[in-house]
Amino acid sequence: FITLSEDKIKQSWYSNDSQGIILFLEPTDEFFDYESPKEDNISFKTILPYLKPHKSKIYWMCLLLLLGTITTLIFPILTQKLIDEGVTKKNLNVITYILLGQLAFFFGNIIFEVIRNWITLTVGTKINIQILSDFLKKLLKLPIKFFDSKLKGDFNQRIIDHDKIEIFLTSQSLPIIFSVVTFSVFFGILWFYSFQILLVYIILTAFSIGWSLIWMRKRKILDYIRFQQRSENQESIYEMINGVSEMKLNDFEDYKRNEWEKIQDKLYKINMRILKLDQIQLSGFEFFNQLKNIVVTFLAAYFVIKGNMTIGALLSVSYIIGQMNSPINQLVTFFRSLQDAKLSLSRLNEVQNHPEEEKTEHLPLMHERYTHQNSIEKGIYFKNVSYQYEGPQSPFVLKDISLFIPEGKVTAIVGASGSGKTTLMKMLLKFYEPISGNIFYNHHDINDISPSDLRKNSGVVMQEGFIFSDTIERNIATSEENIDYEKLEKAMITANIKSFVDSLPLSLKTKIGSAGNGLSGGQKQRILIARAVYKNPHFILFDEATSALDAENEKIIHNNLQSFFKGKTVIIVAHRLSTVKNADQIIVLKNGEIIESGKHHELVEKKTDYFNLVRNQLELGN
Known part of the structure; x- marks a missing residue:
């Protein structure tokens, strides 16, 4: 900033024999006051x-x-x-x-x-x-x-x-x-x-x-x-x-x-x-x-x-x-x-007064209107979807995305940080709405589907997944008042956390600190995975769900999940090759756009962006 006093400006102006108009604006005390709040008719x-x-x-x-x-x-x-x-x-x-x-x-x-x-x-x-x-x-x-x-x-x-x-x-x-x-x-x-x-x-x-x-x-x-x-x-x-x-x-x-x-x-x-x-x-x-x-x-x-x-x-x-x-x-x-x-x-x-995300015209995800689609290939469709955060000057996070996620298959989404992977997943959960384009579940617009019912039928592990200040059993079986302990045990075995829980003096009744204080990053992720498995939902969405796990735990959980994934629509966001290579299809994002899609071996043979991601990861491993 260049700071000049009023006298210096006048002196400079007059000494150069310049002509024109100087407009001096001096704020009063009222200028620094908070903008007067709008008059509302609060009754x-x-x-x-x-x-x-x-x-x-x-x-x-x-x-x-x-x-x-x-x-x-x-x-x-x-x-x-x-x-x-x-x-x-x-x-x-x-x-x-x-x-x-x-x-x-x-x-x-x-x-x-x-x-x-x-x-x-x-x-x-x-x-x-x-x-x-x-x-x-x-x-x-x-x-x-x-x-x-x-x-x-x-x-x-x-x-x-x-x-x-x-x-x-x-x-x-x-x-x-x-x-x-x-x-x-x-x-x-x-x-x-x-x-x-x-x-x-x-x-x-x-x-x-x-x-x-x-x-x-x-x-x-x-x-x-x-x-x-x-x-x-x-x-x-x-x-x-x-x-x-x-x-x-x-x-x-x-x-x-x-x-x-x-x-x-x-x-x-x-x-x-x-x-x-x-x-x-x-x-x-x-x-x-x-x-x-x-x-x-x-x-x-x-x-x-x-x-x-x-x-x-x-x-x-x-x-x-x-x-x-x-x-x-x-x-x-x-x-x-x-x-x-x-x-x-x-x-x-x-x-x-803020509009709720749930609308009266929304229908449950499993409504017969959405499930009877025998003549049409079932799955999730993205049609020319774009998204940007609020503000006209904000860059687009997703640009004109068109893709098909088949039902009952595993779809992996990869790409560099900031490429739009997590945003795409949040749009599937109706956390965000497209700026343009449409998302369809079995050819029915996602805008017509109840967001709460959609999430009820989804098992999700996000990067920022939250652990509540409650017992371990309540952190896994969050949505049920009466816990099914048989189902809970299966979920813990799948997430490879049962031995850790059994080693605790109070076992499932052990209370966890706020935001998972006292647990390692890997233990938190395994609880989050067990939470998703316990729901036994139709849709599974994992966003870097195993990023904090060591290789041994990741391998065990990966093998356990294979049988759990059968018949479910699975979407995985990950960087690790071991997590995505067996997916039925792999989507590669770059700067908010899809640049490649296919199976692991197909994309490796192309030797383009996905190949570079794999090679860089192997080089880092070596």
Whole structure:
């Protein structure tokens, strides 16, 4: 970058007697603000269905609110009677009865509040769990490319951010009803005592609420910035924990920690901006609030001096103002909590509104419409298929691919790294959709087939296959509640992992660490192979499924799989010659295009790209 000051530019321009126009653009502070989020019509109507199962509790809540309001309403009346009828007239009996009555109402109020808080927490928590459960249910129905476009920290932060909805439901939504009712009742009582005091109260209250509301949009923008930076923070921590081995091996612990500290600095700055905004908002609100109290107290005292109001009425007005201030404070807090909940809900709705990969018109893979094709050669057809990742300038990963994968045969796909092998396999599983062209299963478009049913009938081992933090048996028999142990044993024998499992103290009940911590790369791959074999599916897709295995284990597993492959459509992506040489057909990819296809001996005789791959591998072996 070349940096020149404004003075230097002007000096250079003027000294050369140049003519023209210089346009100086200087960003203001607003330029560096996050782009104002789009206004969305988020409605809490989406929460109403969650309230229906809790109708009876909500009815009890309303009853308790009513009783609480009545008891609160009685206090100012009793206070006035205490002063005017008891203290002024020196009637000890009246004073005693009134104080005992106040004590009874006070304890009644406490009981009502305890029950109300219990109901509020119960209902709010259950609704929150159900909303979050539906969010996760929806999340798991979205296509893989949606996850590819998001940071892991983004999803974590959305779930954490979801707590704002629970806070709103448990601490604000139902209590605000009580506050509105209380305010309305005392509003009427204050009108009865003095309309002038009520008018002043309304004007100054409007100023205090208005002051709070004018900062809400700015607060919304800052909340979006903070959410983004918290997501980055989650992602940074996730990377450090999961990449600790690589960090230690490559000596960049300090670099990653410094990266995290920079994110913390950004978070600190945005938190300071939010704190500053909150202080301005709350300080202005408190100023108008205190001004209102002072003016109202002055007016009430003035009316007492002029003989228009009794001292008992003065105390009652003071009590009423205090009771009305509480709902106003609650209202401002409610608006802030409402905004937080709406922002959180909008982030959840971004997921909820995203189209699912499963469509209602999809049919099961084994539907008779797809299986009765006796007159047509069965298999998988690629017809002029192209694919590129999102972005118009992104290079094509696959270009105009046309091929036939026969049913019940083994097809191997080979090629250099980045040639599009894994992408092609993911398209077979409907993880990605073609930019152009079509894929057919037995001459039926893959777009008409249910993705979940397609995967249910596929046994897949990917390069990045995941091991769950669960027992070995649950990592193999992932899709079944009731495990078939006979089938499980056969799967382990096929994957040559039974002896290892039997050597463990808890055998199949041994719990594996997250992402397979504590297992070698070869052991992880054998568990993944056993998982695919246990499903006993119609389609088998292996992407470098034996790359981490030693030669002896690979040979044993390869021999075991030959009988398992019979009658199944098998697609293998691999580099090793031993894995692909016996395939019924071999597809050679280069830069996203098919350049060769045939059997092993046919391709070797051509002495072109496949021959070079084989020769290079043999040379490396030697």
